[in-house]
Amino acid sequence: SQELEQSPQSLIVQEGKNLTINCTSSKTLYGLYWYKQKYGEGLIFLMMLQKGGEEKSHEKITAKLDEKKQQSSLHITASQPSHAGIYLCGADHTGNQFYFGTGTSLTVIP
């Protein structure tokens, strides 16, 4: 969706390296969600951020929502092959409309 811009579109990293994926909206977000998708499978929920400045972590994945609630970043520390997949951000702009970003394809080389 053009409502949410993700960057980069694809990423190839060596195992053990850190990486960051960005998600930007032109509108204020009510909620920002990060999902991971493996090829041929459904989306798996990672984290949800609602408050400006909020930061959450799960294992080696950290997500932040900026103070203006228009940009979020997903950071993976010491990447592993199991982190490979497509990462999508999803956003709730009004409480009644939900959009997904275009996705970032991550490849981790052992």
Added chain:
Amino acid sequence: DAGVIQSPRHEVTEMGQEVTLRCKPISGHNSLFWYRQTMMRGLELLIYFNNNVPIDDSGMPEDRFSAKMPNASFSTLKIQPSEPRDSAVYFCASSLPQGANEQYFGPGTRLTVT
């Protein structure tokens, strides 16, 4: 919990045929969403229901697409007649009340229209 269940997992049909995709949401979830995913357009919301009532169907491509939710545990997405450009993966997702809750996705139905 079995999660969101979708059927069939794969569907191959000829242009002009009717296609019906099915979804069983997680018990207790009262919001249900239908998405379509393609390489060109990414993941698009088609329609969503709250308490079995369609709230926003602005994402439905055209009149050939229709969705129903006759009860809290079942929803269908129908395409009639189907066209090759409808080929995509269709996902169903459910959540607790829309607004501040994450959506749980089914495994998807891969539709190929020849």
